[in-house]
Structures are given as C-alpha cells and as structure tokens.
Amino acid sequence: MRHGLVMALVAALAGCEPPADGPEPVWIFYSGQEFLAIGDTAPDIFARKEMYLAGLNDGLNLVAGRERHYRWIADCALDRPLAELRSLFENWLRSHPDRLGEPAPDLYLEALRAACVPPDASGE
Numbered sequence: 001m002r003h004g005l006v007m008a009l010v011a012a013l014a015g016c017e018p019p020a021d022g023p024e025p026v027w028i029f030y031s032g033q034e035f036l037a038i039g040d041t042a043p044d045i046f047a048r049k050e051m052y053l054a055g056l057n058d059g060l061n062l063v064a065g066r067e068r069h070y071r072w073i074a075d076c077a078l079d080r081p082l083a084e085l086r087s088l089f090e091n092w093l094r095s096h097p098d099r100l101g102e103p104a105p106d107l108y109l110e111a112l113r114a115a116c117v118p119p120d121a122s123g124e
Helices: 002-014 032-037 049-066 068-077 082-094 104-116
Strands: none
Touching: 032 082, 032 104, 049 068, 049 082, 049 104, 068 104, 082 104
C-alpha cells in the first residue's frame, strides 16, 4: 500500500512542470499578512509565531555560518529572545503594510536588516 502511494506521489510530482518563462516558483508557509494572523487563524501550538521564527532563524543562521558576508544575520539575532524577535518583526510588518503580501522570510530578513545593519553598510 505504501509503495503504491509513494509511486502515485512521484508520478504526480513528475507531471508538474515549472512555468516556461520566469523564475522557479518558491513555496512558502506564510506571507507577511499570514504571519500576523498566526494565533488568530491557527491557534495550534505548532503554528505559534515563535516556533515559525525559530525555524526561520535556524535556516538563516546556517547560511550565515557558511557565507561570511551574511554573518550579520546571526549577530543580529544571537542574543535576542524569540519574543523580542517576534516583536521586532511584527512592528516592522505593521510599519510596512504595503509589503504584507510578500513572503514572510524575505520580510523577516528586511526587518533584521533594518534593526541591525547601519544605513551606510551594505549588509551583504
């Protein structure tokens, strides 16, 4: 039974083709607006904002550890509790309502950059 389900999934995925033109689509969990709604629309413990940001920070810190020019990401979040990072991100989102439809990971990176990278530094 499992083998049949796996084969059906593989066949279904093999039939999916990327668009003929344009960048490869990237699947995300949340947009900025959806992040702000966590807790209102999905009160499950696994949908808590801190849990989402913990995973996001883990991924970003992995990149920062391998790419020296992204070290500012780890330095920015290193000594901040998740509640503080959540507050920083929520405040940034609320001050940029025109960007709420964009992917939350991109917006989180922008929020960190605004909080931690001096205006005269490139940050990358």
